[in-house]
């Protein structure tokens with residue numbers, strides 16, 4: 001069958017034996033995420049018609065105003081995973097702590113925990129700009145049939161068995177990896193089926209797009225300022241183009257297709273930047289590396305960082321490998 005006509009369901013079955021511990025459990029889990037993505041896509045697409053724009057009036061553990069779609073997407077993903085009894089634990093940007101799913105019932109042999117950013121790019125919901133969902137999957141480290149613990153969630157990114165995102169944009173796409181490259185699937189809304197539209201996605205080694213909120217420029221470390229100036233200089237194939245959607249998923253997706261770098265540096269206002277290691281940076285870093293790109297906190301490989309807290313933040317530089325190496329060079333130079 002021509003690869004491009006393959007549905008996501010067929011692709012999952014065809015590739016399920018490529019997983020290290022393939023028992024079909026991870027396939028079922030990715031299928032459940034596919035289903036939840038379609039449910040959330042339906043809600044996002046009609047957001048302006050029904051009363052799901054705006055804030056709920058509560059804040060999440062990070063002190064951010066929760067948008068109605070943040071809460072709705074969170075509920076839909078948790079419900080879908082819980083009902084399918086396919087995971088033993090879930091952690092989410094919108095939940096203070098992790099949720100244990102029947103994990104202490106020895107009949108439940110589920111081995112996977114999922115970490116999600118149910119709705120990424122929340123500041124863009126009300127203005128009809130593309131948003132996303134991010135997911136990260138690990139095998140639990142504690143004994144099956146015993147309660148999951150924080151230890152099962154605080155694993156370095158290199159332990160991920162799968163990661164991906166959904167982008168709710170001009171079209172809806174699900175892009176994921178299980179450690180064997182990155183593939184993108186586009187939803188045919190007429191029949192509600194994802195088709196393989198972007199096989200074997202790869203970051204160009206270098207690109208001409210930089211994505212950063214320049215409104216924070218004066219607060220950035222000197223090395224980052226120097227790199228932004230370098231991007232803007234009339235020299236060689238520069239200046240680069242500045243593109244910043246304000247939704248990590250959408251900026252990452254564009255840069256993976258066209259070549260570019262996304263940066264959310266630390267600043268004098270936010271010592272660890274803004275993005276969360278466990279359900280934003282780790283999954284995007286796994287995808288980036290699987291697509292021959294690179295992801296670091298300016299010094300260290302994101303996937304090597306040992307997490308200490310569920311909602312911890314890290315500075316994030318991610319995209320075309322040569323561009324990430326360049327900004328790391330500028331940061332190291334400025335710190336000498």
Ligand SMILES: O=P(O)(O)OC[C@H]1O[C@](O)(COP(=O)(O)O)[C@@H](O)[C@@H]1O
Nearest residue numbers: 117119120121122123213246247248
């Ligand atoms: O408005 P800022 O400070 O530039 O932040 C934008 C960044 O924050 C985020 O919206 C954080 O994600 P959430 O919307 O999931 O909280 C990223 O998607 C985006 O890249």
Ligand SMILES: [Mg+2]
Nearest residue numbers: 117120121280
């Ligand atoms: Mg996010």
Ligand SMILES: [Mg+2]
Nearest residue numbers: 093117119120
């Ligand atoms: Mg979010």
